[in-house]
Amino acid sequence: MSASKLKRDFYLRNNIILIAQELLGKRICSCQNGKLTSGIIVETEAYAGPEDRASHAYGGKRTQRTEVMYHSGGIAYVYLCYGMHSLFNVVTNRDGIPHAILVRAIEPDRGVDIMLRRRNRNSVSPSLTAGPACLTQALGITTAHNGINLAGKIIWIEDLGIKLRKKYIIAGPRVGVSYAGKDAALPWRFKIRNSNWTSKP
DNA sequence: AAGAGGATGCCCT
């Protein structure tokens, strides 16, 4: 099978919903201190910039934290949640339009032993990488990676040459965004149907 | 300068 690193053009498109779906089945790779870990993306959520009340950038809110979302697509937005969890997002679109896609779950691929150690586990189960904070810990991603270029050699995403058909994608409401009013009901959470590696709720 | 709350996961029954 042929794996090719996604190029900048992939992220620069002005269609966050499409990109969030296309990320399913892609492989996210992380190389930290020479240790390679990777997983197949099985769950994502779209956060569509200024119009989306669930987005950190709702209403064009621009702070030190959200600054990265306003850069051109193809970089990572990693922020801290509940004071202890690093959550990994892919920034999309062009300069000035703050779109970001949260990666919520992956299926472990390479470097499983390293992931087990990072997660303090001794056996492989969905809890190893199901959940946005779980997968970042497994991949060794922290807020230190905020703003990093996804075309580089530390964190990147690969196309495995597999086209996932629409019928294998489940769309539903996003997790933990009840404060977002009517935007809370938007079906912008995407999962691969029948995957055992998605997060629960 | 201070306080409230958050795109959660763990560890226990």
Add this chain to the structure above:
DNA sequence: GGGCATCCTCTTC
């Protein structure tokens, strides 16, 4: 299935 850990970010005084 439920309580708790734990600290940064933003808003407001």
